[in-house]
Amino acid sequence: MQYCRTLIFLTLLLYSVIPLSAQQTGGTSSKELDQPEWTPEPDRKTRFGKDEPMVVSDGKKQPKITNFLVYGATIGSPGSANLNLGYYYKDIVIRASGMHWRPHWWGGQVDLGYSFWKTPVIAHSISVVAGAFAVDPYAPQVAHGGQNSYPTAIDVPGYQHRNPTFEDTIIRSAVANQNPTLETYLEYKSRDNQKVHLSQRYIGLTYDILLGNFFLQVGAGIGQGNYTNPQLLLQMGYMFDTRSSQ
Structure with missing residues (x-):
């Protein structure tokens, strides 16, 4: 009888200890899973998790900011209405413009410039220009160009x-x-x-801006010919470009 009581007591004790042990083991595993991952850094600092670089992209390819061809038409100097052709190579700008209308009405100009600020939308540059033009105005007034x-x-x-x-x-x-x-x-x-036949050869300095497809050039030039005063150099117009997407 005493033996049966002892056996029953041990059996109950065993059944009460086994669930408690399993519960403690499960809790430990759950805590280990909840702990964040950490990776040591070379400077002995601890970082939890791994930072992935964020790449923000709208899916659109941006046009080039240099190494592209431009061509179009402008009004102004040197030929009143001009055809333009130019190339933006790194920080260098090369451009030619002009038109020939008749023997005493024509103009041509070449530019060599430095592009000091450029983005996919706008390009600023300063250019040294050289050119020549001829005009044949009808009964012009004296002294508009510094003439006597x-x-x-x-x-x-x-x-x-x-x-x-x-x-x-x-x-x-x-x-x-x-x-x-x-x-x-x-x-x-x-x-x-x-009509009076007038001509001029000049060199000058200009500021150029290419905003999208709009082109503007403004500056001054001086040289030899029928005009003794410095001449205003001004062009504005529309330029196509070959900025292929990169």
């Missing part, structure tokens, strides 16, 4: 100045006395109300 007088259409002594000098007046009087018909012809060819 304009040449006439003929190269005959006494008729070379649109505003006759004292010497010109003496020569014209002598011609009128000798041959009135010749004097009438020479007076007609040297009259004020006619």
Whole structure:
């Protein structure tokens, strides 16, 4: 009888200890799973988890900021309305512009520039330019370009100045006395109300901006020709480009 009681007591004790041990083991495993992962750093600092680099992309390819061709049309100097062709190579800008309308109305210019700020949308540059142009305005007013007088259409002594000098007046009087018909012809060819052929060769400095497809160039130039004052250099227009997506 005493033996049976002892056996029953041990059996109950065993059944009560086994579930408690299993519960403690499960709790320990759960705590281990809940602990964050950590990785040691070279500077002996502890970092929990691993940081993945964030890559933000809208899926659109950005155009090039350099190494592309531009071409288009502008109004302004040197040829009034111009065709343009240029290339942006790294920080260097090379450009040519101009137009030939008729023998006494044309213009051409070459640019060599440095692009000091550029993005996929805008490019700023400063250029050294050299060019030449010719125009034939009708009866222009004197001194708009710093001139004292304009040449006439003929190269005959006494008729070379649109505003006759004292010497010109003496020569014209002598011609009128000798041959009135010749004097009438020479007076007609040297009259004020006619076209004047003017030309200029120049070098200058400009600031250029390419904003999308809009192009603007503004600066000043000086050189040799019929204009003694510095000349305003201005171009604006639309430029196509070959900025292929990268």
